[in-house]
Amino acid sequence: MTKPLEFTIHHRLDGALARTGTITTPHGTIETPAFIPVATRAAMRGITTEQLTSTGAQAALVNAYHLYLRPGHELIDRAGGIHTFMNWQGPTFSDSGGFQVMSLGVGFKKVVDMTGDRAENVTKKKDKLAWIDDDGVRFKSHLDGSMHTFTPELSMQIQHGIGADITFAFDELTTLHHDYYYQIESLDKRTHPWAERSLAEHKRLNAERSHRPPQALFGVIQGADHEDLRRKSAKFLGSMDFDGFGLGGALRKENIGEIVRWMNEELPDDKPRHMLGISEPDDIFACIENGADTFDCVSPARVARNGALYTRYGRVNVTRSQYKDDFTPFDADCDCYTCQHYTSAYLHHLFNADELLSKTLSTIHNERFIVRLVDDIRASIADGTFFAFKQRFLADYYSKKQA
């Protein structure tokens, strides 16, 4: 195969931007919409690749920043690439390190804020581990304090060493707390020029490294919650020679669907769109309805490790004492390995006893839950029942909290 990526659209939903399709990569295909679990450091925390496969995951996403620091992208290249290294034969994505621009910078020690109304939600200069200028980002390693400068070129070199099928342009992830003028500057001086530089370096590397399977590059749209900036960014990047697009950045939960629509109305229809860092069921519905094709997110895994499991009726902490004597599966509707073999009481006990297995079993469940949700949404688009499915699912999902 000469092209790094092909995207075929199969179904479209009347009255919305939702579609189903197939992404074809050198390491296999992804039926979209799809949820892509995150294996930041070339490992899905707490579970094996076989267990990840059992969740129905079609692909996995790794992170350039983390793998650059350890074990190093040259080492992964020597291993034969990320697929061989981590024994994951399916399609892979690699994030550019753009998220760390925010999470180690202004967002350091903060929770991602999708409301914008937490007043003190920006990290002070001296406490940060990342500093931005128009050329790139200086990082202070969270592992040993050493300094590293990320540029679009370095990010692409790292991502090519890693060898993921789909890579992302290095971008600046802003927050809802940055003002409008900062958001404009961020687009014009960094995210957009960096996208051009990422693309140029990517093309050079794909040509230079012809002994490896060709890699795809997605440009990442920013613009926070401003319609004009989102449309402008989508138009600008959409006209470039990317294989697909990342829908990134500061999103306001309240109107996340609308923000996604602004971008997708401007983007070329025939290229895939990846929603970066989103996985709450209501957000997934809103994004798919407005044209998102794939998703990645650490949340299902993280909340699982911390004891929160998804059910049809909402996300619930198994650590609650009510599950101590509950000898039924935590989610009776679930076909995952965990729910097929273990009871709520057992999971409750494992968390209580701080057994590693608690995290493994709950991660398997949550990843399966979100993967299956998106699979079901895909099926509902194909057979035209999307809106009914969405209404029923969300009514159930939020029925407990409203009560």
Place this chain on the structure above:
RNA sequence: GCCGGAGUCGUGUAGCGGCAAUCACAGGAGACUGUAAAUCUCCCCUCUUUCGAGUUCGUAGGUUCGAGUCCUACCUCCGGUA
């Protein structure tokens, strides 16, 4: 029997005349959205939704403006010794 030591929140502790009283564990609840997350936050004597009120450091007295803290007696436990 005598000598010495100790009794503080479910447990183990801090406390050195001045705030229901430290810390840890246990217990209860919550949070988590391109992973510095096996993390973090809150509650945890009683009553109260809150503000707040009440009762407390083995028991009973005493000294003091004020006692978990000092004194006396008693009770219990742990060492040592007959």
